Amino acid sequence: MxxxxxxxxxxxxxxxxxxxxxxxxxxxxxGHEVKIQTLSSDFPVYDDFIRSDLYVDYDINKIASDKWNDSLPSDYNSRVYVLLQKDKMNVYRTREASADKLEAKGEDEAVLVGTYQYYDVDRDVYYVNYGFEKIKGVDQFGGFKQTDQLIVTLLIGKWGQYKVINIEKWNE
The missing domain is CATH 1.20.5 (Single alpha-helices involved in coiled-coils or other helix-helix interfaces)
Known part of the structure; x- marks a missing residue:
């Protein structure tokens, strides 16, 4: 037996x-294709040990307090739902965030699940981590400087899995 x-x-x-x-x-x-803009950084973003890994902050990591609905995150690392909407440049921006589940209503919207990190009182923003801030094998997409603003194209699966398919420099 x-x-x-x-x-x-x-x-x-x-x-x-x-x-x-x-x-x-x-x-x-x-997968649903999502283009997200990174923020430029004044500190080294490449990993010291493996030069092909890149740590980035996206503009969707910092969510203004007016974008939160009534339910605010309670604890560190608690689950957060972020509704993104495509702008005229086809880049997804934060439309709404909540501790309660959100639903995308159209093809130009996407919902990401992240974890609440902290609230910055001076800037009045909440910081959310999504798990794809570390990009492995960035050198396959080209060479980038630490001060470059980038557009990262991701494929988001229905269960939250993701895959980086392209990285390019941001041209306004």
Whole structure:
């Protein structure tokens, strides 16, 4: 009986791994394309150990207090829903943020799930982390300076998985 249970657990783990691989590969066909602008940085953003990793702050990381609806985040690392809307340059900007679940109503909107980090009293902004602030393998998209403002194109899957498909310099 124990041997049968052991094999069932192994099979279940294998099934879960294959399902996750299938979902990540499916992001190319079903993912929602989102272009996000980074903020320029005055401090080194490249990782000291691996030069192909880049840490960036996006303009959607800093959310003004007037964009929050009635439900504000309560604790550090609590889940936050951010509704983005495409502007005339096809770059997604923060439209609304909430601790309650939000829904996208059209093709020009997207909802990202992030984690609340802190509130900056001096600037009156909330800082939200999304998990894709570290971009691995940035050198495959070209060479960038730490002061460059960039447009990062992501594919967002239905379960929050993401894939960086392009990085380019911001041209206003």
């Amino acid at each position: 124990k041997r049968l249970l052991f094999y069932l657990v192994i099979l279940l783990q294998l099934f879960v791994l294959l399902f996750l691989i299938f979902q990540f590969e499916k992001i190319d066909q079903t």
